Structure formats: structure tokens, C-alpha cells
Amino acid sequence: MSEPAPEPRPAVRVTASAGALELELSGRWRRDQGLPDFPELGAGCRVKVGIGGVAGYDSALPAWLHGLGRELPEGTTLDLSRLPAGLAAGVAAAEEENADDGEADRLPFLEQLGDWASSSNRSWGRAVAHIGDCALGLGRIAVGKGKANWAEFSQLLRTAGPDALPIVLLLGFLTGVIMAYVGLIQLGKVGADVYIANLVALAMAREMGALMTGVIACGRTSTAYASHLGSMNVTQETDALRAIGLRPTEYLAVPRLLAVTATLPLLSVFATAAGILGGMTVAVGSGLSAEQYLNQVVEAVSVRSFLAGLIKAHAFALIAAWAGCYRGAVARPTARGVGEAATTAAVLGITLLVVADAVFAVLFDLFGI
Amino acid sequence: MATEPRVRCLDLAVGHEGRAIMSGVSFAVEAGQLAAVVGPSGCGKSTLMRALVGLSEPLSGEAWLLGERLGDLGETRREALLRRAGFLFQGSALWSSLTVRENVELPLREFGGCGARERRLIAEHKLAQVGLLAAADKLPSELSGGMAKRAGLARALALDPEVLFLDEPTAGLDPVTAARLDALILRLRDSLGTAVVLVSHEIRSIRRLADFCVYLDPSTRRMGPVGKVDDLLRPGGHAGARAFFSPGTPA
Numbered sequence: 047m048s049e050p051a052p053e054p055r056p057a058v059r060v061t062a063s064a065g066a067l068e069l070e071l072s073g074r075w076r077r078d079q080g081l082p083d084f085p086e087l088g089a090g091c092r093v094k095v096g097i098g099g100v101a102g103y104d105s106a107l108p109a110w111l112h113g114l115g116r117e118l119p120e121g122t123t124l125d126l127s128r129l130p131a132g133l134a135a136g137v138a139a140a141e142e143e144n145a146d147d148g149e150a151d152r153l154p155f156l157e158q159l160g161d162w163a164s165s166s167n168r169s170w171g172r173a174v175a176h177i178g179d180c181a182l183g184l185g186r187i188a189v190g191k192g193k194a195n196w197a198e199f200s201q202l203l204r205t206a207g208p209d210a211l212p213i214v215l216l217l218g219f220l221t222g223v224i225m226a227y228v229g230l231i232q233l234g235k236v237g238a239d240v241y242i243a244n245l246v247a248l249a250m251a252r253e254m255g256a257l258m259t260g261v262i263a264c265g266r267t268s269t270a271y272a273s274h275l276g277s278m279n280v281t282q283e284t285d286a287l288r289a290i291g292l293r294p295t296e297y298l299a300v301p302r303l304l305a306v307t308a309t310l311p312l313l314s315v316f317a318t319a320a321g322i323l324g325g326m327t328v329a330v331g332s333g334l335s336a337e338q339y340l341n342q343v344v345e346a347v348s349v350r351s352f353l354a355g356l357i358k359a360h361a362f363a364l365i366a367a368w369a370g371c372y373r374g375a376v377a378r379p380t381a382r383g384v385g386e387a388a389t390t391a392a393v394l395g396i397t398l399l400v401v402a403d404a405v406f407a408v409l410f411d412l413f414g415i
Numbered sequence: 416m417a418t419e420p421r422v423r424c425l426d427l428a429v430g431h432e433g434r435a436i437m438s439g440v441s442f443a444v445e446a447g448q449l450a451a452v453v454g455p456s457g458c459g460k461s462t463l464m465r466a467l468v469g470l471s472e473p474l475s476g477e478a479w480l481l482g483e484r485l486g487d488l489g490e491t492r493r494e495a496l497l498r499r500a501g502f503l504f505q506g507s508a509l510w511s512s513l514t515v516r517e518n519v520e521l522p523l524r525e526f527g528g529c530g531a532r533e534r535r536l537i538a539e540h541k542l543a544q545v546g547l548l549a550a551a552d553k554l555p556s557e558l559s560g561g562m563a564k565r566a567g568l569a570r571a572l573a574l575d576p577e578v579l580f581l582d583e584p585t586a587g588l589d590p591v592t593a594a595r596l597d598a599l600i601l602r603l604r605d606s607l608g609t610a611v612v613l614v615s616h617e618i619r620s621i622r623r624l625a626d627f628c629v630y631l632d633p634s635t636r637r638m639g640p641v642g643k644v645d646d647l648l649r650p651g652g653h654a655g656a657r658a659f660f661s662p663g664t665p666a
Contacts, residue, residue, distance in 0.1 A: 077523070077527055077533050077537055078528035078529050080529075080533065081532065081533050081536065104575050105537055105540065105541070105572075105575045106529070106533060106536075106537060108540055109533075109537040109539070109541075112536075112539070112540040113536045113539065113540070116539075131606075132606030132607070133606070136544065136606050139544060139599075139602060140540055140544045140548075280511065280556075378556075379556040380555075380556060381510070381511050381512050382511075383512070
């Protein structure tokens with residue numbers, strides 16, 4: 047059986063006649079055929095278009111003619127009078143509908159660079175402004191002038207606190223186990239196994255309890271806040287709040303900041319206890335008694351160390367909650383924007399946690415805490 | 416030779432979770448015809464439209480699209496059939512992370528079989544047809560309601576559909592924009608012979624556009640009369656349909 051003959055490809059022929067150019071189109075003009083390049087046409091002439099040789103077409107033909115019309119030199123016009131009425135109307139209508147629309151100018155490189163620089167500045171500015179708004183909102187609410195969405199506060203407390211407890215306990219316990227094993231390697235060499243308790247307890251109380259809980263909060267709470275508030279941008283719910291005279295930051299962010307600040311320190315206490323328990327499991331497995339271990343813990347962890355951990359936990363709570371609320375508030379109102387907000391909230395939150403932890407380490411050292 | 420209607424339904428019943436909200440729907444739309452499915456809010460217009468395209472299963476009856484019975488088709492065949500139809504959603508449903516041009520180009524990229532230049536030319540032409548060429552690089556969130564509707568229409572037209580389903584295309588638009596959109600729909604129908612099924616309760620648009628109306632009667636949850644607007648308004652006609660088209664006058 048012979049193969050069907052290939053469809054004639056779309057082609058253009060330009061001829062000159064009686065002061066006008068003639069554009070004769072032929073072949074089958076379909077979008078999957080590949081369209082010919084626009085011909086070079088002189089300025090200030092009239093171009094008659096004919097499709098006598100066209101064997102068939104879909105929207106590729108009016109699209110090509112429309113594209114050609116937009117590329118014409120100054121003073122050159124297309125004469126579509128020889129086209130079938132429907133086709134000519136389709137091309138002409140596209141031109142009419144857009145008669146007033148100019149091409150958007152592309153910015154020169156330096157201006158683009160300037161735009162980028164000022165948008166980076168704006169980004170920092172927005173972050174600072176959001177912190178200011180949060181602080182102002184907290185202040186207004188404290189003096190009874192602000193409005194926050196207290197209706198969802200209990201739910202916020204639950205999701206930030208009890209819902210996170212299992213993962214906090216698990217990771218806290220495992221952190222204690224890991225630290226105990228690491229401690230054993232070194233302390234076991236000098237027969238000081240009993241000091242595993244001191245190492246684990248002090249590290250968990252001062253450092254790891256708060257830090258691990260903060261990281262967990264960034265991973266689950268910040269991202270949740272960012273995607274929730276970002277979605278509200280998409281559906282214009284944030285605008286709707288503004289429209290009725292509410293301040294979105296005050297109304298939405300302040301309850302979240304308070305919910306996380308109320309629950310995260312408690313979670314860090316649980317994480318610390320779980321870590322100490324994890325260390326004890328390893329210590330008992332290596333021959334230490336539970337009583338010995340606990341005695342060492344009580345001796346190692348002073349009230350001051352415990353309070354240092356709690357202070358950090360409060361700060362980390364504010365950071366984790368703020369990162370989520372901020373990224374959500376500035377999220378672009380698109381599906382992708384919401385995804386980016388969630389990702390950047392986690393990254394921003396964890397980065398700020400580590401920076402803050404380093405600052406605390408220096409400050410605690412300076413003040414002898 | 417009689418041609419197969421582009422859209423046909425026979426005794427169709429549609430609803431949610433097994434409960435019919437509209438039943439007994441039968442009509443056919445030929446090439447170059449524009450049928451308006453009308454009725455008060457909540458009578459099942461959009462649900463019927465989804466069933467006509469196969470986006471939801473009817474409870475009973477038959478829906479035919481471009482000569483094929485939707486219930487008989489496998490997933491692949493149904494998807495191929497849907498590419499020959501265009502759908503403008505009530506909320507425009509533009510992909511929010513793509514620009515307007517990319518929204519129109521996406522069906523062409525996936526199913527148009529054309530190269531980047533052809534895709535761009537066709538997308539720009541479609542956008543020009545709806546008067547949105549200057550907004551081609553905007554994101555949907557930067558468009559007004561009317562612009563989003565027009566962008567949705569440009570996207571629906573991307574693959575030169577043989578049937579166009581329009582769900583409330585002019586709802587919420589100002590009269591001037593609505594009239595322009597109506598004129599565009601008529602031009603498409605006339606120049607391309609597209610069959611159009613329009614769901615609307617905008618009486619002005621229905622009067623301008625519809626070759627015939629299918630009235631869905633929420634009081635009986637069954638299809639009411641089918642005919643031209645003037646026929647439905649005749650004295651002694653269906654009371655609900657008359658009240659719908661002449662609000663404020665006794666039925």
C-alpha cells in the first residue's frame with residue numbers, strides 16, 4: 047500500500063503589480079506544519095493578501111496574518127479584501143480589539159539592575175515593617191485597642207502545642223541518645239562514664255531542647271502559617287479584612303505569635319526531659335545505674351541553665367511564628383507563590399534560629415549565665 | 416445529509432452524591448448554533464454543563480459530544496475528545512502561576528503539536544481577539560474580573576474547539592465589557608461554525624446570543640420549555656420561564 051502524499055507545506059510568494067505588493071499564500075496552513083517566516087515588505091505600501099492556493103487552514107493562518115500585521119513597516123497596510131469574510135473578520139477584529147494597546151517597553155539593563163536593588167531593599171524594608179506591625183499589634187491588643195482573631199486561638203494553641211508533642215518527644219529522646227553515645231566515646235576512654243549525665247542534661251537544658259523544638263516549629267508551624275496566610279492572599283481574603291477596616295497583621299499574625307510563644311517553651315521542657323531520658327537509656331545500657339545518672343543530672347543542671355534554655359525557647363518561638371506569618375503576608379497571590387512562601391518560611395526561620403542561638407551564646411557568656 | 420449534532424443529551428439527570436437536582440434534560444446543538452441553558456441560581460446549570468463535557472458523571476441518561484457517547488468512552492478517548500472542546504469556567508480558573516500568554520500557550524504546547532514560534536503567534540492572536548494582547552505578560556492576579564474572563568476565553572479557544580462551553584461568561588461584568596464579549600462569542604460562532612453551549616442568567620446576554628434556550632425549572636427539578644426567548648415569553652407559556660425572562664412582571 048502506498049503512503050499518502052505529504053501535505054503541501056504553507057508557503058508565501060511576494061509579487062509586485064501596479065504599485066501594490068501581492069502576497070500569495072499556498073499550501074496547508076496548520077499549526078503543526080510549521081509556519082513560514084514573515085516576508086520583507088517595504089515601507090509605505092499596500093499589500094494585497096490572497097489565499098487562492100491555500101488547501102486548508104486552522105487558526106495558524108489568521109495568527110500568522112495577525113503576526114505579520116504587527117510586524118509591518120511604517121505606513122504599510124494589509125489589504126484583506128480578497129480573503130473569505132470569516133477569516134478577514136478574525137484578523138481585523140484582533141487588530142481592532144487591541145488598537146489602543148502599545149507594546150510594553152523593555153527596561154534597559156541599568157534600570158533592571160536598579161529595580162532589582164530597590165526590590166531587595168524593599169524586601170528588607172518589608173520585613174522590618176512587618177516586625178513593626180507585629181509589635182504595634184501586640185501593643186494595641188495589650189491596651190485593648192487592637193483586634194485579633196481570638197476565635198481560632200484555641201485551635202492555634204492546639205496545633206502549635208499538643209499536636210507537636212509526639213514529634214518533639216521522639217526527636218528529643220533520640221537527640222539525648224545520640225549525645226550520650228557521642229559522650230561515651232570520649233568519656234569512656236578516661237573512665238568518666240558517669241559524666242554522660244552532665245553532658246546530656248546540660249546540653250539539652252541549655253541548648254538542644256530549645257533548638258530542636260524551634261527547628262520542629264519552623265518545619266511544621268511556620269510553613270503552615272505561611273501557606274495559610276499566603277492562600278488568603280490568593281483568594282483575596284486578606285484584602286477583604288482590610289476592606290472592613292481590620293489590620294491583617296494584627297488580626298492574623300498576633301494570635302499566631304502568642305500561640306507559639308505560649309506553647310514552644312513548654313514543648314522545649316518536654317524535649318529536654320525526653321533527651322535526658324534518652325541519655326539515661328544509653329547510660330543504663332552501658333552499666334551506670336539510673337539513680338547515679340539522675341543524681342548527676344540534678345547536680346549538672348542549675349536553675350540558671352534551665353532558665354537560659356527557657357529564654358531561648360521564647361525567642362525561638364517568636365522567630366518561628368514570625369517567619370511563617372511574614373512569608374505568608376508577602377506571598378505572591380499565586381499557587382507557586384504560596385509554595386515558595388512555605389519553603390522560604392522554613393529556611394528563614396531555621397536560619398534566624400541559628401543566628402539567634404549564636405547571639406545568645408555570646409550574650410550568655412558576657413553576662414556569665 | 417443530516418449532520419450529527421455536536422452536543423446532544425437524552426433524558427439526562429445530574430446531581431450530587433446520587434441526589435438529582437435536575438433531570439429529564441434533552442436537547443441538541445448543531446454546528447454554528449448557540450444554546451443557552453438558563454434558569455435561576457442553583458437550578459443545576461453548571462452541574463449540567465460539567466456532565467455535558469464529562470467532567471462529572473450524570474446520574475442517568477446519555478450525553479453525546481461530537482458524535483460520541485461519553486459514557487462509552489475510556490479515559491484516553493474522552494481526554495482526546497475534550498481537546499476538541501473549549502471550556503470557560505465560571506471563575507475563569509486561570510493557572511495563577513502562569514502569565515496570561517502562558518495560560519493560552521499551555522494547551523498548544525501539550526496538545527497543539529506546534530513549535531514555539533507558532534505557539535506564540537497563535538497565543539498572541541487569540542489574546543488579540545479578546546483584546547488582551549497588552550496584558551499577555553501579566554499574571555492572572557493582576558487582571559480584573561472581565562480581563563480574566565476574556566483570558567479564560569482565549570485559553571478555551573487555543574485549540575480551535577469545535578464546541579465551546581461557556582459557564583457564566585459575562586456574570587459580574589459591566590454592560591460594555593459584557594456586550595464586547597457577547598460580540599466576540601457571536602463572531603466566533605459565525606466565522607468558525609463553532610457550536611456553543613452557554614450557561615447564564617444574564618438576560619441581556621441570552622437575548623443577544625442564543626439561538627434557543629433550555630429552561631431548567633427548579634420547582635419541578637426537570638427541564639422546562641426549550642425555544643427562542645420570544646417563544647418562551649408568549650402568553651400562556653411556562654410561568655417559571657416567563658418570570659425568569661421578565662422579572663417583576665406577573666407570570
